[in-house]
Amino acid sequence: MSDIERVALSEASAEDLIVWLNDDVKVDADAFVRALPFVRANGLQSVIVCGTREPATGSVSYAGFNRHGLHPLSLRVIEPLPNSPVPIDTFNGNFVIVPEIVARSVGGIDGEFSHALADIDYGFRCHAAGVDVYLAPGTFGECPRNPPSPPTSVLREWRQFTGVKGGGNFASSRRILRKRNPLTWSAFLGATYALWWLRLLTRGRRS
Template sequence: MKSNISKAQIAVIMTCFNRRNTTLDCLRALQQQTVDFDIYLTDDGSSDGTTNAISAEFPQVTILQGNGNLFWVGGMRLAFAAAIKNSYDYYLWLNDDTFLETDTLDRLLKIQFDLTEQEHQNSIVVGTTQDPISAKPTYGGAVKSKKWYSNKFEFLEPTQVTQQCDAMFGNCVLIPHSVVAKVGNIDAAFVHSLGDLDYGLRARNHGCSIWIAPGYVGTCSKNSIRNSWADTNLPLQQRLRKILQIKGFPLKPWTTFCSRHSGPFWLIYWLLPYIRAIIGYKNLAASPTFAEEIPQQN
């Protein structure tokens, strides 16, 4: 097992925008891993010297330049495409505000190898993060609600064993080449959010499986709803403007996601976030998908 891990060719996929110190701290934590890897990182037009700082401290990182309009999905898609051309054995999606424990990559690889031995060859392994202050879980995998009327994906907390799930956030995700061969890259239909959830759901449609690693793999703070479309302290008109923006629920990507994954009654689920923006985030108990949480990406 150890020899197989040491021989694995791994590409870490990242994107960043104007949070130089956070990105550098993420890379420093990443460098403490016990296995070798290459890093492909998109700098989506940062103006704070991110590219120069990374190049100076981590000259081995392959940096791709964006124009400032790629956002999370576009940036990850660009870096992922560059790595895929070199046919790695594994690809690790890593958010640049996620700080990994030193043995995370080793653990994820071992889980993936174990799953393959159990005849789950095409398996995505998701790592769960926790808040660095409260220690509460923040991002990871999710399962579809068992309620017949709900299309919600509910967060699944990690346990001491590997658990199968239905969807995932892209903070820390290990994807083998066999899955990439079936699913390809992140869909360009999405811009900022939803692309990670869509990728996992498409992978399952191709016969792949998604698993949550035991325990936590590192830390990542959860995004606040303050000043977002879900902030009921903002005037209604402002909330409605924000929910249609790229970091909310822009019409075209959200329509694509719902029509693709929400069944014959997808229009009902499509409407719900806009209703939530009108009547208030805390006043509507049900949400259509796990994606309705405030997106974690840059």
């Protein structure tokens, strides 16, 4: 738990909410008015994820995920429904509402991750602690996704994937897999990189 989280919890009451908000999210004027009924409907016992959209197109940019496949990090994107919340396994942490009681139960964000996967890890930890996670209906602000990298060399793509901000960063991938699968994490870690190379080779054949 970070120092900021400790201070927030030390001053929070049972009715308070902790909001995760990336600095690149432009929140809708009525975002909290629309989100609060879903927080209260679950008795301040659940995490509520608020999806965001692309400024230019209005399409969903960040939302939630459900497990999909044998690999612990094989995730399928879940987009918000128009009118009802959706239970999800984990999420992008761009705009998330965490009730105080949940924050005390689950703990803070794991600061040992390099960049990516800390929010994914938190969603998994919620479920391990018996805390439900829901994706609220609709979107609650604008947040553009990082633009895709232009075609480049295989070595540069590999360095991006395994770098500090990459989804395949070795230290972060090892950390989340060891948490989820203490006995078989090394096999899944190897599979992570094997699948990356398989997708690269398959992409090359299609092109």
